[in-house]
Amino acid sequence: MTVPMTDIPSPPRPPQKGLVTWIWQNFFGSLGNSVLTLVILWILYKAITGAFTWAVLDATLAPATIRECIDAGGACWAFIQDKWRLILFGTYPFDQQWRPALALVLFLLLVIATCIPASWKTQERKRWMFGLWLVGILLIGVLMSGGLGLPHVEIRFWSGLPLTVLLAVVGMAACFLASILLALGRRSSMPAIRWICIVYIEVIRGVPLISLLFMANIMLPLLLPADVTIPNIVRAQVAFIMFFAAYMAETVRGGLQAVPDGQYAAAKAMGMGYWQSMIYIILPQALRITIPSMVNLFIAGFKDTSLVIVISMLDLLGTANAAKADPEWLGLFIEAYVFIAAIYLAVCASMSWYSRRIERRISMRQQH
Amino acid sequence: MMTTHRPPIIALRNVNKWYGNLHVLRDVNLEVSEGEKIVLCGPSGSGKSTAVFTINGLEAYQGGEVSVGGTVVSERDGTAHDLRRHVGMVFQQYNLFPHLSILENCCIGPMKILKVSRAEAEARAMEELARVQIADQALKYPEMLSGGQQQRVAICRALCMRPRVMLFDEPTSALDPEMVGEVLDVMSELSERGMTMIVVTHEMGFTKRVADRVVMMEQGSIIENLPPEQFFDRDLANPRVEAFLNQIMHA
Numbered sequence: 001m002t003v004p005m006t007d008i009p010s011p012p013r014p015p016q017k018g019l020v021t022w023i024w025q026n027f028f029g030s031l032g033n034s035v036l037t038l039v040i041l042w043i044l045y046k047a048i049t050g051a052f053t054w055a056v057l058d059a060t061l062a063p064a065t066i067r068e069c070i071d072a073g074g075a076c077w078a079f080i081q082d083k084w085r086l087i088l089f090g091t092y093p094f095d096q097q098w099r100p101a102l103a104l105v106l107f108l109l110l111v112i113a114t115c116i117p118a119s120w121k122t123q124e125r126k127r128w129m130f131g132l133w134l135v136g137i138l139l140i141g142v143l144m145s146g147g148l149g150l151p152h153v154e155i156r157f158w159s160g161l162p163l164t165v166l167l168a169v170v171g172m173a174a175c176f177l178a179s180i181l182l183a184l185g186r187r188s189s190m191p192a193i194r195w196i197c198i199v200y201i202e203v204i205r206g207v208p209l210i211s212l213l214f215m216a217n218i219m220l221p222l223l224l225p226a227d228v229t230i231p232n233i234v235r236a237q238v239a240f241i242m243f244f245a246a247y248m249a250e251t252v253r254g255g256l257q258a259v260p261d262g263q264y265a266a267a268k269a270m271g272m273g274y275w276q277s278m279i280y281i282i283l284p285q286a287l288r289i290t291i292p293s294m295v296n297l298f299i300a301g302f303k304d305t306s307l308v309i310v311i312s313m314l315d316l317l318g319t320a321n322a323a324k325a326d327p328e329w330l331g332l333f334i335e336a337y338v339f340i341a342a343i344y345l346a347v348c349a350s351m352s353w354y355s356r357r358i359e360r361r362i363s364m365r366q367q368h
Numbered sequence: 369m370m371t372t373h374r375p376p377i378i379a380l381r382n383v384n385k386w387y388g389n390l391h392v393l394r395d396v397n398l399e400v401s402e403g404e405k406i407v408l409c410g411p412s413g414s415g416k417s418t419a420v421f422t423i424n425g426l427e428a429y430q431g432g433e434v435s436v437g438g439t440v441v442s443e444r445d446g447t448a449h450d451l452r453r454h455v456g457m458v459f460q461q462y463n464l465f466p467h468l469s470i471l472e473n474c475c476i477g478p479m480k481i482l483k484v485s486r487a488e489a490e491a492r493a494m495e496e497l498a499r500v501q502i503a504d505q506a507l508k509y510p511e512m513l514s515g516g517q518q519q520r521v522a523i524c525r526a527l528c529m530r531p532r533v534m535l536f537d538e539p540t541s542a543l544d545p546e547m548v549g550e551v552l553d554v555m556s557e558l559s560e561r562g563m564t565m566i567v568v569t570h571e572m573g574f575t576k577r578v579a580d581r582v583v584m585m586e587q588g589s590i591i592e593n594l595p596p597e598q599f600f601d602r603d604l605a606n607p608r609v610e611a612f613l614n615q616i617m618h619a
Contacts, residue, residue: 123486266463269424270477270529271453280476284467365509 090159456526516547
């Protein structure tokens with residue numbers, strides 16, 4: 001679509017502007033701009049060459065010892081080559097680590113299949129997707145925990161990347177559902193439900209996540225009968241869900257408020273009950289509006305799983321810390337952090353890329 | 369007054385409604401027989417839309433009784449909810465569901481509320497859409513259509529529920545003038561098929577052609593309830609009707 005910006009005829013322009021002219025006008029148009037451009041170029045040059053020298057030119061690959069690394073002066077990738085399995089899979093039995101690896105690959109494939117819009121085109125494909133997820137989750141469970149001939153691995157040995165993914169995925173899925181219920185409750189016409197939701201949301205939002213994790217870890221066992229023991233991971237997970245559900249509920253509430261009253265009236269006039277109108281009419285619209293802020297929360301939540309380190313669980317950050325404690329490599333830590341930062345970045349960047357894609361898709365479908 | 373032999377399909381008896389201290393419906397009495405077409409008019413704020421909304425329970429009322437097909441409309445015992453599926457509603461702002469295609473807009477009610485199969489619902493929807501010349505747009509989304517087309521779809525959406533009564537709340541007031549005709553044509557055609565209709569509108573040409581009775585409201589009360597030939601007869605006219613008609617003719 002081309003819309004003329006103004007009715008005033010634009011001044012005659014040279015018929016063709018080359019790249020050089022464009023750069024010259026935009027970056028060196030005035031003295032101030034020229035200085036700024038040069039300073040930024042210099043900073044970029046320093047940063048990029050510095051990083052490149054450290055990560056590539058002066059880097060040391062295996063086989064090497066810490067001595068050789070320090071002499072070379074750059075990144076000690078030999079350390080990562082030695083420790084990557086510890087960082088990725090933590091305390092999971094070493095000879096069984098193909099299992100969490102396979103589980104992660106399986107999960108990634110499921111996610112990719114889910115993210116392809118064509119997977120949801122027909123009713124039949126939808127049923128297939130649900131089936132795939134069901135089978136996938138069962139398989140992942142068996143791989144991680146054992147059974148079908150695989151030796152049992154206790155849940156407390158699950159660590160590293162699988163633990164981070166588990167906390168994030170189960171947490172986000174549960175949060176998503178809980179936040180919808182909380183947001184609907186907060187807008188309920190029944191005062192008791194409304195007030196419970198308001199108090200819950202306000203109290204939980206007013207408390208730091210770390211303190212909730214501590215509480216879940218220390219106080220929850222005190223409140224339960226002595227013979228009931230809940231694994232660490234479940235306690236952390238519950239604290240997590242409680243915390244993010246409260247935040248997400250406010251996002252969902254914003255979306256619900258953005259749906260025009262006419263939509264509620266139309267659904268009601270048609271004869272839909274409360275849940276039908278929410279499920280088929282209101283929530284699909286409200287949740288579309290909230291995609292950007294929802295993904296924002298997912299990204300924050302994914303990274304905040306690393307806070308479980310305070311209750312001594314070994315997620316990806318925990319295993320990276322464990323790796324740097326090895327006396328053989330003592331003094332090295334940047335490499336481990338760069339390694340896990342790359343993993344976090346890849347996941348978060350994919351999430352935000354995908355969310356922009358679906359936003360574009362929805363607006364294109366509905367408006368053009 | 370017309371004498372009706374069948375029991376009324378819609379009956380409002382001494383209906384009263386307040387918004388806080390504001391008395392928006394005052395002892396409203398109205399009976400509508402099966403197949404009758406009622407046009408409801410009156411100055412803005414006279415309570416005509418509110419009266420229509422009480423019929424399908426979108427607005428609660430505090431005194432009196434509204435019944436549809438002999439059942440009293442009440443939110444408390446759930447009758448309002450059950451009755452709505454038999455009472456089609458067309459809104460001023462169309463209120464199509466923007467996240468659903470035209471076809472899905474028409475199918476969702478029959479499928480989810482009447483539990484009709486998808487194939488049956490789609491066949492029904494395509495039949496209704498074809499009647500209003502929108503069948504070729506069935507896979508588009510509401511925002512891609514003009515206002516007139518959207519309102520025609522909204523009528524189809526209501527008709528797909530196979531209602532016994534159709535309510536129209538100012539169906540042409542939000543439309544550009546050149547699109548009013550196409551929507552009124554659909555409504556006229558519907559009236560010829562014998563649908564019971566209550567239409568809130570200021571389209572007096574349409575009223576003369578289609579209405580069996582014209583009901584005028586003012587300040588929450590019904591002040592006139594006459595067949596169109598008497599309603600528009602200047603010699604008989606109530607001065608308040610005359611004043612109102614003069615106003616909307618000059619608007």
